[in-house]
Amino acid sequence: MASKDLCVNEVHAPNFHSNGSVINGHTTKDQSRDARVHSCPVSGPEGIVTILLRHKGQFFKALLEPDAVDDSSLDEAKSLTVESLVRVTGSFANGTGLTNTTNDDIAVSVVTCHVKKLAVLSQAKPGPLHNLSLHGAPNEAVPPSHSRGALFEKRLDNRLLDARVASTAAIFKLFSGVHELAVDFLRKRDFYHVPTPALVNYEFPGEEDDLFSVPYFDRTARLAPTGEIHLGMALSADLERVYDCHTVFRREPASDGRHLTEFTMLEMVFNLKNDWTEILDLADNLLVSIIQSLQQLEKYITLTNTAHRLYPGAGTFQLGLDQNGKLFRVTFKEAKAILRNSLGLKSNDQDDFTREEEAALGRFLASSDTHLGKPTDVFILTHFPRHLRACNIYIAEEDETTTQSFDVILRGQECITGCRLLHSYQELHKAFTTRSHPIDPDSPEWRPYMEAHEIGMPPWGGFGLGINRLVQGFWGLTDIRETVLFPRDAARLIP
CATH class of the missing domain: 3.30.930.10 (Bira Bifunctional Protein; Domain 2)
Structure with missing residues (x-):
């Protein structure tokens, strides 16, 4: 997902709380978060790498800027695969609220993280079944309710991935x-x-x-x-x-x-x-x-x-x-x-x-x-x-x-x-x-x-x-x- 896709349909985003890191949109000291890679990293202007991460239904827009992270973190980020588990350290601030493309028109808040360090905890093998399209990420089409039943056997066959859906x-x-x-x-x-x-x-x-x-x-x-x-x-x-x-x-x-x-x-x-x-x-x-x-x-x-x-x-x-x-x-x-x-x-x-x-x-x-x-x-x-x-x-x-x-x-x-x-x-x-x-x-x-x-x-x-x-x-x-x-x-x- 391109970084430009992460800035549409702006709505009010709820406050993000984690160990007192961000309250009312104010950035505090650097913190670490473990999260799954939701979509492939995208390299943008000036070498900035953008990654959409998720954890328990919360989405993170991780920004890795060349002048803010070490070279090894930047290299690791560029080669990440979907569903890999990473630990990012940086400053977190509330981002925009985005509307995903479902029939329910649900607003999804995205927290922005300016990354200073990224570590790969576990690299996932690339595979077509990784994305079951049920997470409700911004700009991601979730199958309508009446057609989800047809997906159920596929979900059971890939139960661990399915269980990662919040x-x-x-x-x-x-x-x-x-x-x-x-x-x-x-x-x-x-x-x-x-x-x-x-x-x-x-x-x-x-x-x-x-x-x-x-x-x-x-x-x-x-x-x-x-x-x-x-x-x-x-x-x-x-x-x-x-x-x-x-x-x-x-x-x-x-x-x-x-x-x-x-x-x-x-x-x-x-x-x-x-x-x-x-x-x-x-x-x-x-x-x-x-x-x-x-x-x-x-x-x-x-x-x-x-x-x-x-x-x-x-x-x-x-x-x-x-x-x-x-x-x-x-x-x-x-x-x-x-x-x-x-x-x-x-x-x-x-x-x-x-x-x-x-x-x-x-x-x-x-x-x-x-x-x-x-x-x-x-x-x-x-x-x-x-x-x-x-x-x-x-x-x-x-x-x-x-x-x-x-x-x-x-x-x-x-x-x-x-x-x-x-x-x-x-x-x-x-x-x-x-x-x-x-x-x-x-x-x-x-x-x-x-x-x-x-x-x-x-x-x-x-x-x-x-x-x-x-x-x-x-x-x-x-x-x-x-x-x-x-x-x-x-x-x-x-x-």
């Missing part, structure tokens, strides 16, 4: 923030972290195709699809309130933007004092706490603003709460009636919600057309029918055809599933042996779980939160693989 990196930082907020929430409520094994020996009959089997010495092990079994056993050891945030594995055959074969679950179980609504309330409070923190804390607001340039759904999430600060709750049967009566869909009470039905409910409750409360992008479905839930879930007291279970639907797809689980050994034994695909409670793989109930299991329950789904829904990401730096689905094992 909007992409913001997703992974938000993911980390959700983990941080959730763990802090649980710590304040006396939960203890209990790591659960990734290798297990049990399986659920009739569901073998959902699990990955792997050789384990002289026998076969499976990759854990949940930590619930071992977390439950921890309650039998009187730990009372436990959680794990871990990788789980499912044999999801579809590469549909909604499923991963390897994803992150936050799972927690705890002793119940009264009834199953304690589980509902904890899930409600946790999710509201996380979302409000993401919407109100400055560091997450900054991430949202960074992401919005490529992901227009970022910052639009609606958290509609009732007068008690709770999420909207609707029973399974009531939700089915909404689908039929308010949305005109044919939906049977005996069938689980389809993907389309979940999405339709989500759109309705998020719209101004809803008559059920404030528009919201997240709500709770309760009292799922017995035949749609696991055999070891408590039956609802008010309706024996339903269960003490729930799902949280966030932007049209489930992100939390929870329930109260049987704690009586006799009831669990009967549930296992009478399910459609019976479990042998005396088999070696199930004996530890059964023994946990034999020796006295407290009344208990809990839920699992899919962090990938939460991040995807909160920012309205199209593909769940965008939430993972190194995603794994049915079609992808690289990078």
